[in-house]
Amino acid sequence: MTAAATSARPRHLLDFQDWSPERLTAILDNADTMLQVLDRPVKKVPALQGLTICTAFFENSTRTRTSFELAARRMSADVMTFAAGASSVSKGESLRDTIEVLTQYKVDAYIVRHHASGAAHLVHQYSGKPVINAGDGRRAHPTQALLDAYTVRQEYGSLEGKTVAILGDVRHSRVARSNAELLPKLGAKVILCGPATLLPADLGALPGVTLTTDPVQAVRGAHAVMALRLQQERMTGGYLGSLQEYADTYQVNEALMGHAESGAIVLHPGPMNRDVEISAEAADGPRSRILKQVENGQAIRMSVLYHLLVGRD
Amino acid sequence: MIITITNIKRVGSDELTSVTIENGVIKGWNLPEDGEVIDGHGGTVAPALIELHAHLREPGQTQKEDLASGLAAAAAGGYGTVVCMPNTSPVIDDPAIVRSLLEKAGTLGQARLKPAAALTRGQQGEALAELTYLKNAGAVMFTDDGRTNENARVLRLGLETAASLGMVVSVHAEDASLRADGVMNEGAVSEALGVPGNPAAAEAARVARDIEIVAGLAAQGRPVRLHVQHLSTARALDLVRDAKKRGLGVTCEVCPHHLTLTDEALRAFDAVYKVAPPLRTQADADHLLEGLRDGSVDCLATDHAPHTRAEKERDLLDAPSGIAYIELAFPLMYTRFGESLGLEKIVELLTAAPARVMGWPEPTLDTGAPADLVVFDLDTQREVKPTEFKSKAKFTPWAGETLKGWPVLTVVDGKVAYRRE
Ligand SMILES: [Zn+2]
Numbered sequence: 001m002t003a004a005a006t007s008a009r010p011r012h013l014l015d016f017q018d019w020s021p022e023r024l025t026a027i028l029d030n031a032d033t034m035l036q037v038l039d040r041p042v043k044k045v046p047a048l049q050g051l052t053i054c055t056a057f058f059e060n061s062t063r064t065r066t067s068f069e070l071a072a073r074r075m076s077a078d079v080m081t082f083a084a085g086a087s088s089v090s091k092g093e094s095l096r097d098t099i100e101v102l103t104q105y106k107v108d109a110y111i112v113r114h115h116a117s118g119a120a121h122l123v124h125q126y127s128g129k130p131v132i133n134a135g136d137g138r139r140a141h142p143t144q145a146l147l148d149a150y151t152v153r154q155e156y157g158s159l160e161g162k163t164v165a166i167l168g169d170v171r172h173s174r175v176a177r178s179n180a181e182l183l184p185k186l187g188a189k190v191i192l193c194g195p196a197t198l199l200p201a202d203l204g205a206l207p208g209v210t211l212t213t214d215p216v217q218a219v220r221g222a223h224a225v226m227a228l229r230l231q232q233e234r235m236t237g238g239y240l241g242s243l244q245e246y247a248d249t250y251q252v253n254e255a256l257m258g259h260a261e262s263g264a265i266v267l268h269p270g271p272m273n274r275d276v277e278i279s280a281e282a283a284d285g286p287r288s289r290i291l292k293q294v295e296n297g298q299a300i301r302m303s304v305l306y307h308l309l310v311g312r313d
Numbered sequence: 314m315i316i317t318i319t320n321i322k323r324v325g326s327d328e329l330t331s332v333t334i335e336n337g338v339i340k341g342w343n344l345p346e347d348g349e350v351i352d353g354h355g356g357t358v359a360p361a362l363i364e365l366h367a368h369l370r371e372p373g374q375t376q377k378e379d380l381a382s383g384l385a386a387a388a389a390g391g392y393g394t395v396v397c398m399p400n401t402s403p404v405i406d407d408p409a410i411v412r413s414l415l416e417k418a419g420t421l422g423q424a425r426l427k428p429a430a431a432l433t434r435g436q437q438g439e440a441l442a443e444l445t446y447l448k449n450a451g452a453v454m455f456t457d458d459g460r461t462n463e464n465a466r467v468l469r470l471g472l473e474t475a476a477s478l479g480m481v482v483s484v485h486a487e488d489a490s491l492r493a494d495g496v497m498n499e500g501a502v503s504e505a506l507g508v509p510g511n512p513a514a515a516e517a518a519r520v521a522r523d524i525e526i527v528a529g530l531a532a533q534g535r536p537v538r539l540h541v542q543h544l545s546t547a548r549a550l551d552l553v554r555d556a557k558k559r560g561l562g563v564t565c566e567v568c569p570h571h572l573t574l575t576d577e578a579l580r581a582f583d584a585v586y587k588v589a590p591p592l593r594t595q596a597d598a599d600h601l602l603e604g605l606r607d608g609s610v611d612c613l614a615t616d617h618a619p620h621t622r623a624e625k626e627r628d629l630l631d632a633p634s635g636i637a638y639i640e641l642a643f644p645l646m647y648t649r650f651g652e653s654l655g656l657e658k659i660v661e662l663l664t665a666a667p668a669r670v671m672g673w674p675e676p677t678l679d680t681g682a683p684a685d686l687v688v689f690d691l692d693t694q695r696e697v698k699p700t701e702f703k704s705k706a707k708f709t710p711w712a713g714e715t716l717k718g719w720p721v722l723t724v725v726d727g728k729v730a731y732r733r734e
Binding site for chain 1 (some may be wrong): 499500501503504505506507508509510581582623624626627628629630631
């Protein structure tokens with residue numbers, strides 16, 4: 001595996017602000033190699049041997065944590081798990097104190113999930129170590145966006161000129177924000193769609209991003225259609241009349257996919273509410289790349305770890 | 314006790330003069346030196362500043378600030394009088410707390426304390442506090458600041474009662490249901506950052522409601538006095554401007570941080586920029602500055618809101634709101650707006666203007682007036698160093714910036730409350 005020669009390589013992946021298209025493409029290219037590693041009988045390479053990586057999860061997510069930890073272990077890193085639920089964080093210890101203590105354990109890099117936007121930035125600032133943002137508030141979930149981009153690229157060979165429609169609770173979605181930041185950098189268009197209450201008008205200011213409340217308009221000409229997880233609380237929060245009303249209007253299903261490009265694929269960041277934001281047929285049908293996303297996720301996370309911790313300029 | 318301060322210029326004059334103070338009163342100008350002589354080094358003298366909105370955190374939150382540190386910080390900022398907010402623990406809704414705060418502050422020899430008391434019991438917004446007793450104990454204003462007076466009927470009753478006592482009610486004007494979970498200005502920046510937004514309309518909607526309460530009472534021949542605290546949006550200012558044209562008893566204050574910072578500052582996710590109401594847009598800041606010029610903004614106030622460093626080092630959702638910078642307010646205003654507003658206007662916004670809001674005599678430096686004064690060094694550029702703050706809150710958005718117009722001497726009641734070494 002080779003790292004592309006690039007200058008001023010960032011040592012963190014908080015969001016995509018400091019990332020050039022070339023460097024992002026290098027991450028996707030490297031993921032091809034990582035997928036090959038995952039196909040071998042012995043799925044382990046020594047790239048990160050001797051390094052200690054801490055998964056600091058201030059918010060629960062077994063799936064994402066497992067994906068990151070497996071990725072790190074397959075690269076031979078030592079993995080330390082910090083779950084905030086059982087820690088002093090719940091007693092009001094500041095984020096800074098927590099990170100400074102963890103840093104004393106000689107952690108080489110952090111993988112951070114947190115309920116507040118920007119928390120991964122703070123961990124980077126307080127630790128001085130490389131940080132991979134595994135989801136912070138509504139802000140960003142960059143490895144998810146990378147694996148989404150990778151899955152689309154796998155299908156079409158390139159993202160240039162492709163259109164990705166993202167439907168659902170855009171307002172509260174870090175996945176939507178990260179994709180809206182990443183995909184245009186790689187030449188794709190993004191259409192964000194949802195009920196007006198879940199679609200902040202100001203997001204349309206991002207380059208390469210358009211907003212619509214009309215699902216048919218959103219998927220027309222789309223090469224990939226992503227459904228976002230819809231949470232029950234959005235009803236009690238007054239954002240929706242009912243889940244049924246939402247499903248009738250915005251569900252990603254065969255009928256809606258009929259308006260998309262003929263070979264368009266279906267994506268979902270998981271976990272799914274089948275028959276709410278996505279129909280069971282669409283989730284499990286031939287267009288679905290949802291399980292492929294999970295596999296690609298591990299390769300992408302290996303590639304990101306390699307790029308941040310080993311790759312030389 | 315007699316003090317003579319030499320080598321000073323009165324605001325608006327280039328002439329060097331001296332002032333002599335005796336028994337807490339200005340005895341006269343250009344008299345022969347008498348008593349303790351203090352060299353003013355060519356500084357500019359003005360009446361001591363008046364702060365209508367400071368959180369001194371006593372009782373109960375003295376890890377953030379206490380009367381001693383807060384009033385020392387105020388004196389270092391050139392303030393002679395400080396109105397402290399009642400959202401303490403317990404809330405200042407009991408005359409005994411008012412009395413004990415005044416007693417303690419009187420022994421400190423720093424800025425003078427004027428406590429505000431809660432408008433409602435426990436600041437819960439549901440039942441009026443004992444406003445008469447609180448006034449008799451020494452409270453100078455009623456406010457539920459920190460909370461937002463959701464119950465309009467109770468606010469109305471409070472305004473009527475306060476007016477009958479000759480008092481102002483000040484309000485944190487924000488519709489809590491519209492604000493929802495917002496922690497910064499709602500707009501392009503909050504959406505790009507994925508941080509829950511607080512819309513400008515949350516402030517405007519509440520200001521509009523409160524103005525109509527005042528208007529309704531005025532129409533019944535019952536004039537009341539409403540003071541809108543820390544106004545942050547252009548739209549809310551327009552509503553206040555309009556209320557003044559209608560002759561209603563509505564005044565408002567603006568904080569220097571809303572004039573000098575915008576929501577762009579939150580891009581670093583640094584909770585030092587988290588304030589309530591939040592930092593808005595440049596257009597809002599420009600509009601507020603215009604309001605200072607044309608008189609629709611009545612006065613400046615800092616909303617000095619100290620917290621511990623550990624609290625401010627939390628994430629944006631968990632960190633508390635507030636910037637503590639009573640020591641910087643004048644240098645900040647003078648450095649940024651000395652040219653556009655002029656020294657005299659800035660001084661007025663921090664002295665006579667707040668006095669008018671409160672219905673107090675306007676401070677002067679005339680012979681016979683109370684000896685509350687401040688000497689500013691308008692020329693020397695100094696770096697902002699939080700470690701030098703008298704306040705317990707040792708962080709600020711302006712750390713490392715170079716400002717001029719620093720207070721070098723503050724005299725309260727004829728006694729030196731602060732002197733820059
Ligand atoms: Zn307030």
